Amino acid sequence: MMDGTRIERDALGEMELPSACLWGIHTERARLNFHFSARRVPFSLIAALATVKQAAALTNAEFGYLPKDVADAIVAACIDICADGETIRAQFPLDALQGGAGTSTNMNVNEVVANLALKKLGKSPGDYAVVHPLHHVNLHQSTNDVYPTAMRIAAIAGLRSLSESLAKLQGALQDKEKAFAGILKMGRTELQMAVPMTLGQEFSAFGEAIARDRWRTFKCEERLRLVNLGGTAIGTGITAPKRFIFRVIEVLRSLTGMGLARSENPVDATANADAFVEVSGILKAAAANFSKIAADLRLLHFLGEIVLPPLQAGSSIMPGKVNPVMAEAMMEVGFLVRSDDALIGECAAHGTLQINEFLPLIAVTLLETVSVLEGAALAFADHIGGISADAERCGAHIFDNPTLMTALIPHVDYDTASQLAKAYVEAQSRDKSLDLRVFLRDRLDVNLVDKVLSAAYLTSFGYRDD
Numbered sequence: 001m002m003d004g005t006r007i008e009r010d011a012l013g014e015m016e017l018p019s020a021c022l023w024g025i026h027t028e029r030a031r032l033n034f035h036f037s038a039r040r041v042p043f044s045l046i047a048a049l050a051t052v053k054q055a056a057a058l059t060n061a062e063f064g065y066l067p068k069d070v071a072d073a074i075v076a077a078c079i080d081i082c083a084d085g086e087t088i089r090a091q092f093p094l095d096a097l098q099g100g101a102g103t104s105t106n107m108n109v110n111e112v113v114a115n116l117a118l119k120k121l122g123k124s125p126g127d128y129a130v131v132h133p134l135h136h137v138n139l140h141q142s143t144n145d146v147y148p149t150a151m152r153i154a155a156i157a158g159l160r161s162l163s164e165s166l167a168k169l170q171g172a173l174q175d176k177e178k179a180f181a182g183i184l185k186m187g188r189t190e191l192q193m194a195v196p197m198t199l200g201q202e203f204s205a206f207g208e209a210i211a212r213d214r215w216r217t218f219k220c221e222e223r224l225r226l227v228n229l230g231g232t233a234i235g236t237g238i239t240a241p242k243r244f245i246f247r248v249i250e251v252l253r254s255l256t257g258m259g260l261a262r263s264e265n266p267v268d269a270t271a272n273a274d275a276f277v278e279v280s281g282i283l284k285a286a287a288a289n290f291s292k293i294a295a296d297l298r299l300l301h302f303l304g305e306i307v308l309p310p311l312q313a314g315s316s317i318m319p320g321k322v323n324p325v326m327a328e329a330m331m332e333v334g335f336l337v338r339s340d341d342a343l344i345g346e347c348a349a350h351g352t353l354q355i356n357e358f359l360p361l362i363a364v365t366l367l368e369t370v371s372v373l374e375g376a377a378l379a380f381a382d383h384i385g386g387i388s389a390d391a392e393r394c395g396a397h398i399f400d401n402p403t404l405m406t407a408l409i410p411h412v413d414y415d416t417a418s419q420l421a422k423a424y425v426e427a428q429s430r431d432k433s434l435d436l437r438v439f440l441r442d443r444l445d446v447n448l449v450d451k452v453l454s455a456a457y458l459t460s461f462g463y464r465d466d
Contacts, residue, residue: 024111030104048150054078077116102147158370173207185394231266291334309386
């Protein structure tokens with residue numbers, strides 16, 4: 001110990017650290033090696049790692065592998081980390097982009113837990129003879145089993161929260177479905193007028209898409225419940241006692257409240273990351289729906305059929321301009337998540353043999369995807385709640401469009417309807433204000449025309465032929 005500093009040593013030599021610093025030499029080397037992005041290791045992953053360490057300490061103490069006072073101090077340190085204070089966050093300075101399959105982050109947690117435990121025992125940071133980052137905090141563990149286990153815990157917690165946010169978005173869309181149920185408008189295919197529908201039906205499709213996303217997100221927790229904790233280096237459990245391996249999962253399940261279970265094949269669970277790819281694919285589906293719904297709302301706003309809530313001035317040069325910025329932001333969220341899905345797939349594909357070296361990039365990308373979608377869903381729900389409709393604008397083109405002849409096909413056949421449509425277009429070229437109903441009443445049975453062109457008939461699911 002030097003004045004205001006301490007010296008720590010590892011296999012590569014020694015380094016000087018501030019005496020009060022809670023991280024150690026392994027973290028410091030990683031901090032100096034990996035400093036090329038602004039992305040920090042997600043704190044949700046740090047907290048999940050601390051929970052894994054807590055479970056291991058409790059299990060090791062239960063079987064007498066750790067002295068009770070040391071185990072108690074480690075457990076208390078882990079609880080402090082999960083409490084998520086700003087002081088604690090500052091002790092995890094590492095760049096999310098790091099080599100080594102997560103070893104740097106695991107060692108960061110090991111060292112901070114050890115030094116917090118030392119302080120609780122009245123010792124100074126770095127007094128590793130009492131509580132050692134490896135010999136005690138990391139006892140019967142490896143980065144290769146605790147890191148992917150923590151990834152799963154953090155992802156499950158995030159997915160649960162995301163599912164709740166998607167429920168709010170679904171609710172906002174379904175509220176508009178009810179509010180707009182009586183507003184008749186033209187549906188469109190390939191950006192051309194098609195056949196009538198209600199604006200409520202249009203919003204019902206948005207709501208159903210998000211309902212599927214909500215269900216898929218909720219269910220994909222099942223893809224993450226099998227963990228390889230206890231498998232240590234490559235899934236064979238080397239250096240870990242069998243009773244620790246079987247017990248630690250039970251303790252971790254109790255601490256997290258999640259339905260975690262030991263993988264039937266820990267070698268597989270250590271080597272392969274396809275479960276994260278599968279989850280990412282489910283999130284990609286949600287991202288596709290976000291983009292599609294946002295783009296449709298922007299288009300409907302442009303057409304004047306709905307009015308999106310104004311959020312901010314739209315131009316630094318054009319006074320009075322207001323842009324559909326929330327819809328555009330939601331489309332950007334979709335672009336980001338879908339590109340991140342490709343990145344996660346690449347990382348999973350490039351693991352080698354018994355380990356995936358690129359888990360840190362999978363972790364930060366997946367957890368940020370979940371976080372971004374959650375925030376976006378809440379913002380989108382609030383925005384949709386403020387949407388209003390212009391019923392007059394919605395109905396403006398219904399009875400001046402030849403595609404409405406489609407409704408006549410069950411009664412006059414396709415060829416006759418086509419001829420009527422052609423005749424109507426020619427007549428309309430001479431009289432732009434010609435109403436289709438007036439045109440048809442002169443050529444067909446009036447009762448048939450009034451029935452077929454009624455709002456109830458045009459928007460019903462099928463028609464009665466009795």
